[in-house]
Amino acid sequence: ITVNDGPTTTLFTPLTLDGDCPLDDLSACGISAEMAAVLDRAPGGDCVAWGIPFRVDNVLPVAGETRTIALPPTRAPWLVFMHTSDMRPSDTPEAEQERVRRGREWLGEHAADYVFLYDDGSEERVAIRRRFQVGMVRYNWADHCFNAVHHGKPRPVRLISEQQDETFNAWALNQRRVRITGNGTPWMNWLWAWQNPHPEKTLVGLRVEPVSGLLVISAISAGIATVEPLRWGTRRKAVVTLPEGEAFDPTLDALGQLRQIRLDMGQVISAIPRPLYPNAQWEASEFNAVPDVSAREVLVEYTAHPDACFHLSNGEVLPVAGLSDADGSVRETPPSRQHVTLRTVLRGSTTPVAVKLHVHGQAGEYLPPQERQRIGNPGFGEDYSTADYVRYSHFDTHLITEGVHYCTYICGETVIDLPLGPVYIEITKGFEIRPVRKIVEITPETETVTIEIDKVLPWRERGWVSADPHVHFLSPSTALLEGAGEGVNVVNVLATQWGELMTNVGDFDGHTTLGSREAGGDGEHLVRVGTENRQYVLGHISLLGYSGKIITPITSGGPPESALGDPIDVLLTEWARQCKAQGGLAIIPHHPNPRGEPATAIVSGEIDGVEFSRSGRGIDPYALLDWYRFLNCGYRTAAIGGTDKMAATVPVGEIRTYAQLPADQPFTYESWMEAIRHARTFATVGPLLDFSVDGTPMGGTIPMGAGGGTVDVSWQVASLMTSLTSVELIVNGEVLESTRIEGEQAAGHWSVRLDRSGWLALLVRGQFPTGPKVIAAHSSPVMVQVEGSSPIVAADALSILEQIEGALAYLDTIGTRAEIAAYQRMRLVLTSAHRSLHNRMHALGCFHDHSPVEDHAAHH
DSSP states (O other), X not given: OOOBOSOOOSSEEEEOOOOOEEGXXXXXXXXXXXXXXXXXXXOOEEEEETTEEEEESEEEEEOSSOEEEEEEEEOXXXXXXXXXXXXXXXXXXXXXXXXXXHTTTTTTOEEEEEEEEETTSOEEEEEEEBTTTBOBSSOOTTOOOSSEEESSOOEEOOOTTTOXXXXXXXXXXXXXXXXXXXXXXXXXXXXXXXXXXXXXXXXXXXXXXXXXXXXXXXXXXXEOOSSOTTOOOOOEEEEEEOOTTOOOOOOOOTTSOOSSEEESSEEEEEEEEEEEOOGGGGGGSOTTOOOEEEEEEEEEEEEEOTTOEEEEXXXXXXXXXXXXXXXXXXXXXXXXOEEEEEEEEETTOOSBOOEEEEEEOTTOOBOOBTTSOSSOOOSTTOOOSOOEEEEESBTTBOOTTSOEEEEEEESSEEEEEEOSEEXXXXXXXXXXXXXXXXXXXXXXXXXXEEEEEEEOOOTGGGTEEEEEEEEOSOOHHHHHHHHHHTTOSEEEEEEEEETTEEESXXXXXXXXXXXXXXXXXXXXXXXXXXXXEEETTTEEEEEESOOSSOOSOSEESSTTTSOTTOOBOOOHHHHHHHHHHTTOEEEETTTTSSOSTHHHHHHTTOOOEEEEOEETTEEOHHHHHHHHHHHHTTOOOEEEEOOOBOSTTSOTTSSEEEEEOOTTSOOOHHHHHHHHHTTOEEEESSOEEEEEETTEETTOEEEEOTTOEEEEEEEEEEOSSSEEEEEEEEETTEEEEEEEOOSSEEEEEEEEEEOSSEEEEEEEEEEOSSSOEEEEEEXXXXXXXXXXXXXXXXXXXXXXXXXXXXXXXXXXXXXOBOOHHHHXXXXXXXXXXXXXXXXHHHHTTOOOOOOOSSOOGGGO
């Protein structure tokens, strides 16, 4: 086979190797069975390895007796060998002892001497040792050489979510974004560079004096290099300008090469269209905004030998040593070599506080802390607790050619390698801290950069705590960091099952609240592991904060949530009851989907809250309308905001829940759960609010005499992250009052006449700097109970009944049947909820036309 790992340097020339054994005949030269088995995979013909050209014709096997070959008269400071060692047998007691002493790879064993012959009769002798100048033909993990490299240079690979690669799609390994020639390579040649101590003299031959085992020399290349030819430099960045009219193609070939931008004695690590941040207006521009990208400029990160050259699609060959920051097809980006400690503190304090951080340089290059990824991972389920945030222009589109904004979370202090000159810093921390964008000039004297942030909105001081009740895949400790960095007081990491895959189940212990004072934390940011128990058709349920044993089965009823063949043996309503019996909360996640059994659980009184996810950049109106149906029928549940975070593209708390604690209660996980149970909450993507009716806060109930009366509605809103546009009073699902808003804060009140039982809630609309107006926040309701009036809307009640009937139909027909006792038990749960609402409708005289679950006289 031919090895060709990229373009060829002109600094080296293959030497004609005067071997006497064609590759195909090597099996007749006493090689081992292991070497013979992979002989058809040995590199041959014209090869390029590490950018150096080789010609493999007849090879030189050496074992037992000295071999001398002629070389073309050569004057060169460097010779690079392509050679390998046969596997070393240990079939005698002495050899076995030697193998044990030197290890399986025969570390340091003297394999041969290479004696270089000059035309003046002088010689230079070099000892060739295994694991130093040569390795074995079959590579085992960790059998590296100290002076030699694999015959294929390292190459980048894409995440599977970015580019499918049929030759290499092992999910976990792709997360590294890099691959080396190693395990799995049938035949391994090793490249070793010999520095000629007498480059002014002419080499004419090579004598190989074997000492142990068999060596195979396949090729030799001679050339010039300023330093060791196989040693590349540290990472650098450059901006490459493509020819006019040529669009950037991010596709990597099977060798990890780009079509348009390649290196010979080096490798391109990554390449993206150059981000175009508004550097000139940085301090006044939008926060967490995705930059535009250049149509022709490509930001390239690379590693290379000092003598390497860029090879461009238009035929240009440019030495990396000649790059500058001046205009040209390739211009250098200042290297990041200044070690800087970056600290973030609240104004007036010296204590570091956790934040979300973004830093970039003049060319738009992302500059992460030393312990963070240089290239964020946006793929679904692919975030290995790296504490990063990756924002694309569109939530579900992760295109390499799109703009992307990288951030990471720090605990308040970190070390970053920065370039000299201006760097552009962005710091955000939730909805109550004013974001900061700052330009800092880095000089050789810069050792520390301290950024002060300001607490502007005092919702926490008024007893409000924020939470994200729905996070996946993060470890609890990473969730604690990200929650603190986003200003989220409570993060619920949910263990669950995905077919045969279990996630976070080992993090569940049924009692630990990470970050609590009892667990050694400061008590201000808490993480608790719960479960999301799921059924594909009937629905999902989040079980938070319960103690004791994990509630199983975590999934039910078959794929894709559960495993093939799993029966429906438990309902969401039953999971909720078990959770509440163990002291926890039961939340319907990503309401209203799937619309199925959650209706049963709500009607049965087992649900504490209904969770809204983001739709676009705001709260989904359809989700609110379905929630209104239940409120209209008197079923109060808390308004909950949760992210369902499964990737770095979603920050913890992007949509969150604020819950208010009583003034006399300290903040603990238990007091937060109690606030949720009482629905003292609002869900938000940015605006903060307060809302009361006749002094009764969200979640409360106002009793009124027959005929109703007039109530005073008071409200206050404030926002740093979104522009406020209007505040609306929702009464029984309809907009009753609306006020336009300008500025960061507003307050007001309305007088409202109520003549029947129902509910009131506050809806806040807002707008991000780019995008349409959205529903940005929504409160939990204040319920009103008018004497002699019961809240119910026939059309809404019918919709709820249809959901319950759908769950019954699924259980009765296509759902995988559990044993008869379980089936009957579950059916009774569903029919009991249906009967409860249905009987209320009859008692209140609500006309309804539907197919009854059970026949009764009212339908005749």
